[in-house]
Structures are given as structure tokens and as C-alpha cells.
Amino acid sequence: MLTIERYIIGEVRRPVLMMVGFLTFVFASYSAERYLADAADGVLALSAVLSVVFYKVIIALEMLLPVGLYASVAIALGRLYSDSEVTAILASGSSPLRLYGAVLLIAAPLAVAVTLLSFYGRPWAYTQIYQLEQQSKSDLDVSHLLAQHFNLNDDNGRMILAQHIDPDTNRLLNALIYDPGEDKSRVFRAKVVTVTNPDPSGPELLLDSGTSYTLEHHLSKDTSLIYNQLKLHLKPIDPTDELKRKSIPSSLLAQSDEPADKAELQWRESRGLVAILMALLAVPLSRTAPRKGRFSALLPIALMFTVIFYGSNLCRTLVGNTAIPLIPGLWLVPLLMLAGLALFIARDMRWLTRRS
Structure with a gap:
């Protein structure tokens, strides 16, 4: 050189x-x-x-x-x-x-x-x-959820609010869950929510003593349900295209x-x-x-x-x-x-x- x-x-x-x-x-x-x-x-x-x-x-x-x-x-x-x-x-x-x-x-x-x-x-x-x-980044991992705070997941729009969170038992007390969808949105209120599976690929919850609301986006068939116990499967988080x-x-x-x-x-x-x-x-x-x-x-x-x-x-x-x-x-x-x-x-x- x-x-x-x-x-x-x-x-x-x-x-x-x-x-x-x-x-x-x-x-x-x-x-x-x-x-x-x-x-x-x-x-x-x-x-x-x-x-x-x-x-x-x-x-x-x-x-x-x-x-x-x-x-x-x-x-x-x-x-x-x-x-x-x-x-x-x-x-x-x-x-x-x-x-x-x-x-x-x-x-x-x-x-x-x-x-x-x-x-x-x-x-x-x-x-x-x-x-x-x-x-x-699972929105159901109670180890990083905040009590008395709107925990919003930007990936799917899901929001979780709980009065008290117990990480040892994976439980949310006096909880509100908002789960949006393409055709309908769901709102759940429960005295106790137990996270049975926080995996984003197949999240599962067990809700005790509460009310669920289903809100149709295009129709006027909104429904509500009072339950003692409800097993809930939420939509998994998929990566964007x-x-x-x-x-x-x-x-x-x-x-x-x-x-x-x-x-x-x-x-x-x-x-x-x-x-x-x-x-x-x-x-x-x-x-x-x-x-x-x-x-x-x-x-x-x-x-x-x-x-x-x-x-x-x-x-x-x-x-x-x-x-x-x-x-x-x-x-x-x-x-x-x-x-x-x-x-x-x-x-x-x-x-x-x-x-x-």
C-alpha cells in the first residue's frame, strides 16, 4: 500500500x-x-x-x-x-x-x-x-403487574386493573379485565382472578364471583353474565407481520x-x-x-x-x-x-x- x-x-x-x-x-x-x-x-x-x-x-x-x-x-x-x-x-x-x-x-x-x-x-x-x-412481556405475568394501575399491553390492547396483586399465589383481587377483539370486546369483573397459565401462546384465567360483559362492535346484541366461577381462555399474542x-x-x-x-x-x-x-x-x-x-x-x-x-x-x-x-x-x-x-x-x- x-x-x-x-x-x-x-x-x-x-x-x-x-x-x-x-x-x-x-x-x-x-x-x-x-x-x-x-x-x-x-x-x-x-x-x-x-x-x-x-x-x-x-x-x-x-x-x-x-x-x-x-x-x-x-x-x-x-x-x-x-x-x-x-x-x-x-x-x-x-x-x-x-x-x-x-x-x-x-x-x-x-x-x-x-x-x-x-x-x-x-x-x-x-x-x-x-x-x-x-x-x-406476558400481560398476565403477575410478577410485573402493578396494583391500582392500568396495565396496558400495546401488542393486543388488553388492559388489567387490580386492587391488590399476590405474586405468590398468582392472584388478582377485585380485578377488571378489558379484552378487545375484531368483532367484539369483552369486559370481566371478578373478586378473585387466578392466573392458571400466563403463557402468551395460550393464556388462561380462573375468575371467581363476578360479571362478564360482551360488547358487539357491529350489532346491538350486547350481553352480560353473572357467574360464580368462570374459566377464561384469552387470545394469544401473535407477532406482527x-x-x-x-x-x-x-x-x-x-x-x-x-x-x-x-x-x-x-x-x-x-x-x-x-x-x-x-x-x-x-x-x-x-x-x-x-x-x-x-x-x-x-x-x-x-x-x-x-x-x-x-x-x-x-x-x-x-x-x-x-x-x-x-x-x-x-x-x-x-x-x-x-x-x-x-x-x-x-x-x-x-x-x-x-x-x-
């Missing part, structure tokens, strides 16, 4: 480590705050918070690594442009392509890591999160004919290429005139990242809704990025020819 490439890689490598570390810390802190709030509200076991945050970080690295590299290339080259070091490199007879080549050398292994995370780490982490939430899709192994997605599955697969396939193209686009975007400051190009850099990020998400949604065909599908964004990069390189080569 030549001196110029080693120098540029060294200038980029140092801020990459700091940037990715900082972004990971911020994301982990935000996720921990969110899930600690769920634990405080009684809808998530405290013991599962750290594990969920860990898996969330693995998922986020798919985006944090390219963003960290993109920002680091822009900052490092912005300093070199500002201090006229790039001007000196080009004045010595070096081609502008050496700048792109140096960035490509550091971007290629990171893109491989992003591709592996997207293909294998991301679906594995989503699977682990779902299993943890199924095990610990989006969560199911994100946790499906890539090999199974490739066999599916569903447009949404194809969009998810294209998202995973394109992440590595997008990471490389983002880093290469940061080279011309970081260009600043001498003595103008290394941060003077941050606005176009930020705008470019916003367009790439939201453009990719928009294309995934449109492909999943069959609004745009599978070809080019999500590859439309990398193709546009590649076209823009080619224009920037052509401009740089014309600029070098004029100087010569």
Missing part, C-alpha cells in the same frame, strides 16, 4: 472508531430508557431489558456502521481539504482516484461486515427479541413470492453496496475551499444522507406494496448513488486535466 493511501486510511480510521462507538452508546442509551419505561409500567420484565437492548444494538449496527464511516470520511477529508493537504497531494501528480481508492480500501471490509449483519445478525436478533418478549418478516432467515425469504418478502430480501442484499457508495460519495461532498473550515460542507453531506436513508425506506415500502416493480426495486437507490458518484469522478478528472 502506498504512502498516500496509508495516510488517508489512518486519518479516516481514527474517527470511525470514535463515531461508531458514540452512535452505539447513544442508541443503546435511548433503547435502555425506552424499555426501562416499559419495565416501570409493568409490561416488560426488568431482567429482559439488557438482553433486548443488546439485540437492538446488533440490529442498529447495520445502519450505524455505514453512517459512522460516512461521517468519518467527510470529517477527515474535510480537514485535509481545509488544510490544503489534498491540494498538495494532487499537485504532486497523484490522481483524484487515489482518494477514492483509499476510502474503498477501508469501506470494503466494513461493507462485508454490514452484509453479514444484514443477512444473518439482523434476523437472528429479531428472533431473539420476539422470544424474549413472548417470555417476559413485519416482525415475522424481519426474523425470517434470508434463505427462506429467497424462496418466497410475496412482494413484501422480496423487498426485505433486497434490503438485506443492498446494505453492503450502499455502505460502500455512501463512503465514496463522502469524498467529493467533503471538498471545501482552503481556509473555509472543515465543517463548511456538512450541510450537503447531511442532506445526502437524509435522501439516501429515506429513499431506501420509501423504496422498500413501495416494492412491498407492488407500487414499483422488483426490478429495479430497492436497487434503484444504489443505481442513482452510482450514477452520482460517476458524475463526481468525471468532474474530478476533468478538473485534473484542466490543471495539467
Whole structure:
């Protein structure tokens, strides 16, 4: 490796480590705050918070690594442009392509890591999160229900209110349970509720001395029932289609004919290429005139990242809704990025020819 490439890689490598570390810390802190709030509200076991945050970080690295590299290339080259070091490199007879080549050398292994995370780490982490939430986010687990508190489960809309909770016997005293459904909603009042099975896949309750109300959504056949004892089977918590899709192994997605599955697969396939193209686009975007400051190009850099990020998400949604065909599908964004990069390189080569 030549001196110029080693120098540029060294200038980029140092801020990459700091940037990715900082972004990971911020994301982990935000996720921990969110899930600690769920634990405080009684809808998530405290013991599962750290594990969920860990898996969330693995998922986020798919985006944090390219963003960290993109920002680091822009900052490092912005300093070199500002201090006229790039001007000196080009004045010595070096081609502008050496700048792109140096960035490509550091971007290629990171893109491989992003591709592996997207293909294998991301679906594995989503699977682990779902299993943890199924095990610990049961709205019938009395160990994290709060007495005299509206315990609401956002996954199914079920609400539980109890005057007193006895974790040792799995009993709720003077309880009110609201269980919504597509066609009807049910409300149960009971002096004693015993949780016989808190498993989200088949929750069961035993209610003593109370009243049940069935409220029809479309008809006026509301009914009520006074009972001494009632065995109640509640609807299990099913994962959303989006969560199911994100946790499906890539090999199974490739066999599916569903447009949404194809969009998810294209998202995973394109992440590595997008990471490389983002880093290469940061080279011309970081260009600043001498003595103008290394941060003077941050606005176009930020705008470019916003367009790439939201453009990719928009294309995934449109492909999943069959609004745009599978070809080019999500590859439309990398193709546009590649076209823009080619224009920037052509401009740089014309600029070098004029100087010569």
C-alpha cells in the first residue's frame, strides 16, 4: 500500500472508531430508557431489558456502521481539504482516484461486515427479541403487574386493573379485565382472578364471583353474565407481520413470492453496496475551499444522507406494496448513488486535466 493511501486510511480510521462507538452508546442509551419505561409500567420484565437492548444494538449496527464511516470520511477529508493537504497531494501528480481508492480500501471490509449483519445478525436478533418478549412481556405475568394501575399491553390492547396483586399465589383481587377483539370486546369483573397459565401462546384465567360483559362492535346484541366461577381462555399474542418478516432467515425469504418478502430480501442484499457508495460519495461532498473550515460542507453531506436513508425506506415500502416493480426495486437507490458518484469522478478528472 502506498504512502498516500496509508495516510488517508489512518486519518479516516481514527474517527470511525470514535463515531461508531458514540452512535452505539447513544442508541443503546435511548433503547435502555425506552424499555426501562416499559419495565416501570409493568409490561416488560426488568431482567429482559439488557438482553433486548443488546439485540437492538446488533440490529442498529447495520445502519450505524455505514453512517459512522460516512461521517468519518467527510470529517477527515474535510480537514485535509481545509488544510490544503489534498491540494498538495494532487499537485504532486497523484490522481483524484487515489482518494477514492483509499476510502474503498477501508469501506470494503466494513461493507462485508454490514452484509453479514444484514443477512444473518439482523434476523437472528429479531428472533431473539420476539422470544424474549413472548417470555417476559406476558400481560398476565403477575410478577410485573402493578396494583391500582392500568396495565396496558400495546401488542393486543388488553388492559388489567387490580386492587391488590399476590405474586405468590398468582392472584388478582377485585380485578377488571378489558379484552378487545375484531368483532367484539369483552369486559370481566371478578373478586378473585387466578392466573392458571400466563403463557402468551395460550393464556388462561380462573375468575371467581363476578360479571362478564360482551360488547358487539357491529350489532346491538350486547350481553352480560353473572357467574360464580368462570374459566377464561384469552387470545394469544401473535407477532406482527413485519416482525415475522424481519426474523425470517434470508434463505427462506429467497424462496418466497410475496412482494413484501422480496423487498426485505433486497434490503438485506443492498446494505453492503450502499455502505460502500455512501463512503465514496463522502469524498467529493467533503471538498471545501482552503481556509473555509472543515465543517463548511456538512450541510450537503447531511442532506445526502437524509435522501439516501429515506429513499431506501420509501423504496422498500413501495416494492412491498407492488407500487414499483422488483426490478429495479430497492436497487434503484444504489443505481442513482452510482450514477452520482460517476458524475463526481468525471468532474474530478476533468478538473485534473484542466490543471495539467
